[in-house]
Amino acid sequence: MEIASDRIFQNFEKSLEEFKESIELTKQEKAAKLASQVDILSQSRNGLVYLLQKIGELDRAGIFNNTVWSEPDKLIPLLVKGTLKVGHPTSSFEILSELRLLAFATGIEKSDKIAQKDAQSFLEEVMVHNLEFAHQDVSEETRLAMPVRELKKAFNLFGFIVSEIDLQGVYEKLAEEIRLICAQRPIMTRKARELIRLVNERFDTTGDSETDRSVRLYINAIYAPSEGARNNASLKDYEHFLSESSVATLEREARAMGDHMNATGLVSGYHSVLLKKLVADYEDLVPVCLHLNDRGVAEWEKFHGLISTLINETVSPDNCQCIYGLARMLGKSLFSRRPVRVGLENLRKVKIHSMVEKRISKSLINKDADVTVLQYLIGGTIKVLGQHLGVGQGNNPTCQSARGISMWSQHAPAMLIDMIITVAAQNDLVMRFDNQDLTSNQLGKGLLDNLDHNLDVVSVVLVPHLDKIYNEMMRRSSFRGEDPHKWVNPAMYGQWVHVGFASCYDYPSNSIVDYAGFVKIFYAAFHPDFNGQHQMVYPNPVGIFLTTNKGVMVGLHAISLLRVDKNKKGEMRAYFLNPNNEGRQDWGQGIKPTVFGNGEKPGESSLPFYQFVARVYAFHYSALDVKSWLSLVPQEEISKVEPLAKESWGKSYVWNQQTKLW
Amino acid sequence: MGWSLPVIESMQKLGKPYVVVSFPDFAPYAAEHNIPFVPYQLDEWSDTSNSLDLVEKLKPYNADVAVPLYEETVEWAGALNSIYRNDPRVLNRAFLFRNKAIMKRKALIGGLRVGLFEEVYSKDGVKAFMRRLNEANLQLEGEEDSWVHIKPFASAGTVGHRLMKSMAQIDEECEDGDFPCLAESHLPGREFSCEAFIHKGKIRFLNITEYVKLGYSNFIPEGNYLETKRELIHKQVQKMVDIFGIEFGMVHPEWFLTENDELNFGETACRIPGGHILELCSKSYEFDALAAFVVSHDPNATDEELDAIFPPKGFKPEYYHGNVMIYPHKRQFSKLEIPEELNNDPYFIEHSLVPPYEGQKISGDRGGFGNHFGTINFKGEDPDRMTELLKHYQKVDFYV
Numbered sequence A: 001m002e003i004a005s006d007r008i009f010q011n012f013e014k015s016l017e018e019f020k021e022s023i024e025l026t027k028q029e030k031a032a033k034l035a036s037q038v039d040i041l042s043q044s045r046n047g048l049v050y051l052l053q054k055i056g057e058l059d060r061a062g063i064f065n066n067t068v069w070s071e072p073d074k075l076i077p078l079l080v081k082g083t084l085k086v087g088h089p090t091s092s093f094e095i096l097s098e099l100r101l102l103a104f105a106t107g108i109e110k111s112d113k114i115a116q117k118d119a120q121s122f123l124e125e126v127m128v129h130n131l132e133f134a135h136q137d138v139s140e141e142t143r144l145a146m147p148v149r150e151l152k153k154a155f156n157l158f159g160f161i162v163s164e165i166d167l168q169g170v171y172e173k174l175a176e177e178i179r180l181i182c183a184q185r186p187i188m189t190r191k192a193r194e195l196i197r198l199v200n201e202r203f204d205t206t207g208d209s210e211t212d213r214s215v216r217l218y219i220n221a222i223y224a225p226s227e228g229a230r231n232n233a234s235l236k237d238y239e240h241f242l243s244e245s246s247v248a249t250l251e252r253e254a255r256a257m258g259d260h261m262n263a264t265g266l267v268s269g270y271h272s273v274l275l276k277k278l279v280a281d282y283e284d285l286v287p288v289c290l291h292l293n294d295r296g297v298a299e300w301e302k303f304h305g306l307i308s309t310l311i312n313e314t315v316s317p318d319n320c321q322c323i324y325g326l327a328r329m330l331g332k333s334l335f336s337r338r339p340v341r342v343g344l345e346n347l348r349k350v351k352i353h354s355m356v357e358k359r360i361s362k363s364l365i366n367k368d369a370d371v372t373v374l375q376y377l378i379g380g381t382i383k384v385l386g387q388h389l390g391v392g393q394g395n396n397p398t399c400q401s402a403r404g405i406s407m408w409s410q411h412a413p414a415m416l417i418d419m420i421i422t423v424a425a426q427n428d429l430v431m432r433f434d435n436q437d438l439t440s441n442q443l444g445k446g447l448l449d450n451l452d453h454n455l456d457v458v459s460v461v462l463v464p465h466l467d468k469i470y471n472e473m474m475r476r477s478s479f480r481g482e483d484p485h486k487w488v489n490p491a492m493y494g495q496w497v498h499v500g501f502a503s504c505y506d507y508p509s510n511s512i513v514d515y516a517g518f519v520k521i522f523y524a525a526f527h528p529d530f531n532g533q534h535q536m537v538y539p540n541p542v543g544i545f546l547t548t549n550k551g552v553m554v555g556l557h558a559i560s561l562l563r564v565d566k567n568k569k570g571e572m573r574a575y576f577l578n579p580n581n582e583g584r585q586d587w588g589q590g591i592k593p594t595v596f597g598n599g600e601k602p603g604e605s606s607l608p609f610y611q612f613v614a615r616v617y618a619f620h621y622s623a624l625d626v627k628s629w630l631s632l633v634p635q636e637e638i639s640k641v642e643p644l645a646k647e648s649w650g651k652s653y654v655w656n657q658q659t660k661l662w
Numbered sequence B: 001m002g003w004s005l006p007v008i009e010s011m012q013k014l015g016k017p018y019v020v021v022s023f024p025d026f027a028p029y030a031a032e033h034n035i036p037f038v039p040y041q042l043d044e045w046s047d048t049s050n051s052l053d054l055v056e057k058l059k060p061y062n063a064d065v066a067v068p069l070y071e072e073t074v075e076w077a078g079a080l081n082s083i084y085r086n087d088p089r090v091l092n093r094a095f096l097f098r099n100k101a102i103m104k105r106k107a108l109i110g111g112l113r114v115g116l117f118e119e120v121y122s123k124d125g126v127k128a129f130m131r132r133l134n135e136a137n138l139q140l141e142g143e144e145d146s147w148v149h150i151k152p153f154a155s156a157g158t159v160g161h162r163l164m165k166s167m168a169q170i171d172e173e174c175e176d177g178d179f180p181c182l183a184e185s186h187l188p189g190r191e192f193s194c195e196a197f198i199h200k201g202k203i204r205f206l207n208i209t210e211y212v213k214l215g216y217s218n219f220i221p222e223g224n225y226l227e228t229k230r231e232l233i234h235k236q237v238q239k240m241v242d243i244f245g246i247e248f249g250m251v252h253p254e255w256f257l258t259e260n261d262e263l264n265f266g267e268t269a270c271r272i273p274g275g276h277i278l279e280l281c282s283k284s285y286e287f288d289a290l291a292a293f294v295v296s297h298d299p300n301a302t303d304e305e306l307d308a309i310f311p312p313k314g315f316k317p318e319y320y321h322g323n324v325m326i327y328p329h330k331r332q333f334s335k336l337e338i339p340e341e342l343n344n345d346p347y348f349i350e351h352s353l354v355p356p357y358e359g360q361k362i363s364g365d366r367g368g369f370g371n372h373f374g375t376i377n378f379k380g381e382d383p384d385r386m387t388e389l390l391k392h393y394q395k396v397d398f399y400v
Helices: A006-021 A024-041 A045-061 A077-086 A090-105 A116-129 A131-135 A140-145 A148-164 A168-183 A190-202 A210-223 A227-231 A235-243 A247-264 A269-281 A283-289 A294-314 A322-331 A338-348 A354-363 A373-386 A399-411 A413-426 A457-476 A485-493 A515-526 A609-613 A623-632 A635-646 B005-014 B024-032 B051-061 B071-085 B089-098 B100-110 B123-136 B167-173 B224-228 B230-244 B277-285 B289-296 B303-309 B340-344 B383-395
Strands: A430-433 A436-439 A500-503 A511-513 A540-547 A553-566 A572-577 A605-608 A616-621 A654-656 B020-022 B037-039 B117-120 B148-151 B162-164 B181-185 B190-199 B202-213 B217-220 B248-257 B263-269 B320-325 B348-351 B375-380
Touching: A006 A024, A006 A045, A006 B348, A024 A045, A024 A090, A024 B005, A024 B348, A045 A090, A045 A148, A077 A090, A077 A116, A077 A140, A077 A148, A090 A116, A090 A148, A116 A131, A116 A148, A116 A168, A131 A148, A131 A168, A131 A190, A140 A540, A140 A553, A168 A190, A168 A210, A190 A210, A210 A247, A227 A235, A227 A247, A235 A269, A247 A269, A247 A283, A247 A322, A269 A283, A269 A294, A269 A322, A283 A294, A294 A322, A294 A338, A294 A373, A322 A373, A338 A373, A338 A413, A354 A373, A354 A457, A373 A399, A373 A413, A373 A457, A399 A413, A399 A457, A399 A485, A399 A540, A399 A553, A413 A457, A430 A457, A430 A485, A436 A457, A457 A485, A485 A500, A485 A540, A485 A616, A500 A515, A500 A623, A515 A609, A515 A616, A515 A623, A515 A635, A572 A609, A605 A609, A609 A635, A616 A623, B005 B289, B020 B024, B024 B037, B037 B051, B051 B071, B071 B089, B089 B100, B100 B117, B100 B181, B100 B230, B100 B263, B117 B123, B123 B148, B123 B167, B123 B181, B162 B167, B190 B230, B190 B277, B190 B289, B202 B224, B202 B230, B202 B277, B202 B289, B202 B320, B202 B383, B217 B277, B217 B383, B224 B230, B230 B248, B230 B263, B248 B289, B277 B289, B277 B320, B289 B303, B320 B383, B340 B348, B375 B383
Parallel strands: A511 A654, B020 B037
Antiparallel strands: A430 A436, A500 A616, A540 A553, A540 A616, A553 A572, A572 A605, B117 B181, B148 B162, B148 B181, B190 B202, B190 B248, B202 B217, B217 B320, B248 B263, B320 B375, B348 B375
């Protein structure tokens, strides 16, 4: 985090003096200047610490006079996020307002308007609504709305509030948050680990409530996944403990760790120590330690040579999370594919390009000193192969790249390994489009300005190149009178993507044309009741209209439709991957994708089918197969979808009822 | 005379009795904030709106000196001060400030270097002027025309000021509404302005403002080069004060300094300069320049009073203070974006930029330099670095 310098404090003092001395009439202008300095101070932690000390003085000097923040007891927690999104100077005042409440809540300042406990509960509620800022991992909507600088202010503010206030009131909410994040089994576990650390440090979790028990599971998964781990604080002690343990003890350790990993998707540093010990001396216990299913056990037995080599070369305390990826890889029988085995062998021998090495290093926080960047890359590859639905775009506008990595991991794992090898060694990538080779290093800028390195290792390696190539393909297909994705998606992602393409958005007329016809195709292509009970085979790159929780259009977003199926209650649902790391969203009109409880596999989001359709603007399909089913789609289904579309994103467009020859 | 919150603030801090004369629109605000106020229709001159009437209305406040804050109140203040000082020439002098042609003539008679100038009444007049200028400059067939500036007689600063570079341009751009006005040859030299606070006919304090880009950015005190010319400038300003017979108040002349150290006189005003110049001046010289501006107008102010307000003789500012006024570069924009490098710059102090409303548009033409969207303030030790920064940020697009 940046540090505010003395100069900034001196400038602030001076402006504060001028503000205090000014008469009522010129206060507003001076407050505006002061706000520009608050804007700078809120970029750093010590700036916020400083502002917190000054907030009483600022308040008394009248900084909030004649503003919407004038009465601290009349503020509304729900409005905080919206105000932060507006940007400076509004966001700077909002930050001051939170700091004032923080001063009241912690007793630094006293107010005759708002009691200490009311200030506390105000901040708790603000926290709950703004966890995305506390995590530094925001929704697509927020990312589109806020420039980097404003995001940083919000991250700083909430990081600071979390460290300063008593969090008791948000315990339940945080516990739920941990559960739902882990339920999605993300590759990047940093956010989950941060939250778990926070809860562990700040709450008494020894009670017997359901929340306590659930939270303890996650805490233990990281800090003490077994009895041996609990009794040996350092990894060195634990290693010593293992060397003197009986087989029975080792088995108990292996089982405990395997169970914790399987239940939470989280791996502890102890696990890496144990696994290496077992690989060396007790191979039979490896399947227990990895919590393998039958297929996994068979894979282990058949390929334990290669797998042991990978474990020995790759697994380390900081790189431990790849153990979960490995277990999932085994469970999916990926080692039975020769190209995957060969790919992994090749990957072990790669000489990594210095620029790629830099990118990987930048993405690591507590890098193990004796683990090479290549080992991290192999670990990262294992994670992506094992958890194809755990790939996320981070704070980058690169949903298309993340979607591609996820799709290849599932359907072309060896091709993906090959691509990783090429880019890792050459820091370059070639793809073909319209019979011409696109070489990423010869292309202009993509959608990315600056890569946010809080990403998994494979993404950090590939995304800068995929992004440029994707963008070039889009550029070359612009002005063809139709949505460029029609050509780009099949070229970019591969032959799994149908060449048939439907978009309800008509480029030349900037309008929505024949929406009913569009919806009908979607039903005939994907809804088992209307397509002869056909299931989807491959993920479908779908473009959606992203809307706010009020249903207001924010922009376009790329996701993958994975499958359509009934949940236990018999409701037909669409299951999809949202490469934005958080599948839980609120798209307005009661359309809220869930990640848990409706038959989702870890990493999937789901919505009732008709609600999903109401946000789609473009998809691929087999134009030949769909024809015979179109007439079977009932009008009632279309009538359910159309109003949802018209009354949300549809308000941003002209609607043309004319029927179209699809 | 005129409504200015910063001046009211300075007067309140100074503790001197004052009364504000301005349009009736400001009366409710003044009443609400206990500001002594006389509403007056300053844009009207009639039986019921004139200086004799205004003097009567100001009697209850014991007013004995009038201070013009804006270009448009210069004659009013001149008329009142003529009465207060029983000297009709004070009003004539105010007229002189308000008519650029009279001003130039007076300067020429007094021996200041000015360009060739003439009052013109029509498009043909401007062309005739340009033709004579071409002759004087020995123009050959095919050579470019001599540049001619045209400006209204009585507008502030750069309002309505236009540069004509060719006969064709005059044909295309001059309109009947522009006339009559002053036509003037182009003055060579480096442009700068200064603010001379005058009391009893002598310069009490001289500030020199370094223009980085006219209408956009300036800093105070002057940079290294102009500083070496301070004595020359001081002498020339005093000469101008003597020629015009100015006794009290502040003059804000613009000059062009040639490579041979000759100063060409551009024009002068006697009201508060734009561009937050007095604000910068206050910060660098550590005094209240607005209060000093007001008090300089008072013939009864004592030397002690003046000494208490102005910076001590020979005061050397520790820092340069500069600002750049920000105008959107695009016609339509939706966001204010402050670049990170600005926030990290050690010279940056603060800004007053306001965010636009959704999809805000601005019209293409603006009078003078129009309204800016806010100011960015800098402070630092090195005038060259300051120049660089101001030049740079004038080009940055903050509104996207």
